[in-house]
Amino acid sequence: MDRGRFLRAAGALALLPVLVRCGGERLPDYPFRLGVASGEPSPDGFVIWTRLAPDPLAPDGLGGMPEDAEHAVRWEVSEDEGFRRVVRAGRAEARPELGHSVHVEVGGLRSGRWYWYRFEAGGEVSPVGRARTLPAPGEAVGSLSFALASCQDWAGGDYPAYRRMAGEELDLVVHLGDYVYEEEDTRTLADFRRLYGLYKSAPALREAHAAFPFVAVPDDHEVDNDWAGPYPEDYPELGREEFLRIRAAAFQAYYEHMPLRPSSLPRGPRMRLHRRLRFGGLAELHLLDTRQHRDDQPTGRLIAPRRPEALEPGRSMLGEEQRRWLFSGLRRSRARWNLIAQQTMLARYDYDTGPGVSVNHDQWDGYAAARRRLLGFLRERRPSGPVVLSGDWHAGFVNDLKADFRDPASQTVAPEIVTPSISSGCPWADRVERALGENPHVKYFGGDRRGYVRCSLQEGLLRADFRLLEGPERMVTASSWAVEAGSPEARRAF
Numbered sequence: 001m002d003r004g005r006f007l008r009a010a011g012a013l014a015l016l017p018v019l020v021r022c023g024g025e026r027l028p029d030y031p032f033r034l035g036v037a038s039g040e041p042s043p044d045g046f047v048i049w050t051r052l053a054p055d056p057l058a059p060d061g062l063g064g065m066p067e068d069a070e071h072a073v074r075w076e077v078s079e080d081e082g083f084r085r086v087v088r089a090g091r092a093e094a095r096p097e098l099g100h101s102v103h104v105e106v107g108g109l110r111s112g113r114w115y116w117y118r119f120e121a122g123g124e125v126s127p128v129g130r131a132r133t134l135p136a137p138g139e140a141v142g143s144l145s146f147a148l149a150s151c152q153d154w155a156g157g158d159y160p161a162y163r164r165m166a167g168e169e170l171d172l173v174v175h176l177g178d179y180v181y182e183e184e185d186t187r188t189l190a191d192f193r194r195l196y197g198l199y200k201s202a203p204a205l206r207e208a209h210a211a212f213p214f215v216a217v218p219d220d221h222e223v224d225n226d227w228a229g230p231y232p233e234d235y236p237e238l239g240r241e242e243f244l245r246i247r248a249a250a251f252q253a254y255y256e257h258m259p260l261r262p263s264s265l266p267r268g269p270r271m272r273l274h275r276r277l278r279f280g281g282l283a284e285l286h287l288l289d290t291r292q293h294r295d296d297q298p299t300g301r302l303i304a305p306r307r308p309e310a311l312e313p314g315r316s317m318l319g320e321e322q323r324r325w326l327f328s329g330l331r332r333s334r335a336r337w338n339l340i341a342q343q344t345m346l347a348r349y350d351y352d353t354g355p356g357v358s359v360n361h362d363q364w365d366g367y368a369a370a371r372r373r374l375l376g377f378l379r380e381r382r383p384s385g386p387v388v389l390s391g392d393w394h395a396g397f398v399n400d401l402k403a404d405f406r407d408p409a410s411q412t413v414a415p416e417i418v419t420p421s422i423s424s425g426c427p428w429a430d431r432v433e434r435a436l437g438e439n440p441h442v443k444y445f446g447g448d449r450r451g452y453v454r455c456s457l458q459e460g461l462l463r464a465d466f467r468l469l470e471g472p473e474r475m476v477t478a479s480s481w482a483v484e485a486g487s488p489e490a491r492r493a494f
């Protein structure tokens with residue numbers, strides 16, 4: 001070993017005794033089984049997350065921690081992977097009422113660079129995570145690369161798509177929901193905590209979190225299939241109050257397991273999830289919540305002949321407050337690109353191969369007036385470089401968002417990129433495929449395959465690569481698309 005390497009190794013070791021001394025009481029077992037995560041990056045910091053859970057599947061939902069005791073957690077943020085240049089450090093209390101999760105808002109960092117972080121509790125040290133601050137406001141940014149992810153139904157927890165994603169060079173992951181899938185008996189906070197404990201036992205998921213900051217919004221399965229506002233789908237026997245209790249438990253567990261700001265802590269069944277990130281002068285990311293504030297679906301059936309209610313003018317997808325927030329943010333944005341990230345597909349999709357119209361009422365098709373209002377706004381106000389990024393449907397799509405979907409010749413307002421699922425199946429792919437001829441605004445459909453979209457953004461170009469698994473482990477770029485600055489549509493790229 002040369003002298004430099006020896007000194008570096010010695011320096012790294014010298015840190016450990018300091019951490020051990022400060023760590024407080026010993027824990028029954030290794031407490032960092034759920035890994036670490038970072039999120040909510042800003043120009044001077046980000047959130048770092050962990051949850052102490054020596055036994056993540058403990059029946060009481062407490063992860064093997066005592067129900068009545070806080071536990072001290074130390075954290076450090078370093079400019080290098082070996083923790084020789086620690087620039088921020090501190091102590092947080094892991095409290096039983098939050099499942100012994102910690103959400104530390106780290107500030108005072110430099111913009112547009114990578115940092116490394118780790119935690120210590122009871123003499124045990126967590127895995128190391130990596131996070132990147134955003135560029136400074138107005139700063140010229142050469143490029144930004146991020147992945148879109150959604151829908152990670154537990155499939156043995158292997159998640160080869162995440163394993164491949166962790167090997168990419170990304171600044172950020174945008175997670176569009178269905179992070180966990182609830183089951184019939186997932187009703188209490190303990191049930192939801194155990195569900196996250198199960199999902200996070202997958203090494204590939206923890207690897208992806210450790211590699212990049214995530215910004216995430218839930219969709220339906222974090223709570224209940226196809227829920228809408230105060231209305232459940234799967235619990236018809238339950239009153240509204242009882243469903244809101246389940247929703248509150250689901251939201252709390254979501255908060256406890258995601259690298260969210262403490263200000264996102266839900267208040268009962270309410271949680272503010274829509275928010276905005278600014279990447280210097282290059283892009284704004286407007287992250288929407290299309291579950292909590294929407295009107296109920298007109299029908300319980302997933303895909304059905306379009307019900308007249310779907311066309312009612314007053315129906316809302318975002319709720320009035322969020323809609324205004326979105327429109328005013330888009331009006332004020334000075335960024336080159338405006339990325340509107342949200343859960344369900346915005347483009348119309350007609351499943352009826354004959355003269356009728358059949359739609360998925362859970363998507364924006366069940367809220368046609370709300371969609372018309374959003375697309376009308378984009379058409380008239382012309383915010384710079386709008387691109388809609390969506391999840392939910394377990395298959396990749398590239399769509400032209402039309403001023404009038406019934407008329408293929410009508411103006412294209414913006415492109416929509418729909419990410420395939422990380423692991424959830426798409427048994428309705430054949431049904432989509434059969435109806436492609438009815439939907440000329442759909443330029444690409446990726447079928448029943450797993451993966452994610454890798455996006456790279458520059459001043460003049462957005463490039464989107466559909467990264468799909470071929471066989472159990474091989475990741476290929478199945479299709480690439482480009483949106484040129486100033487153009488409302490994506491074109492195939494080679």
Ligand SMILES: [Fe+2]
Nearest residue numbers: 151178392424
């Ligand atoms: Fe899903």
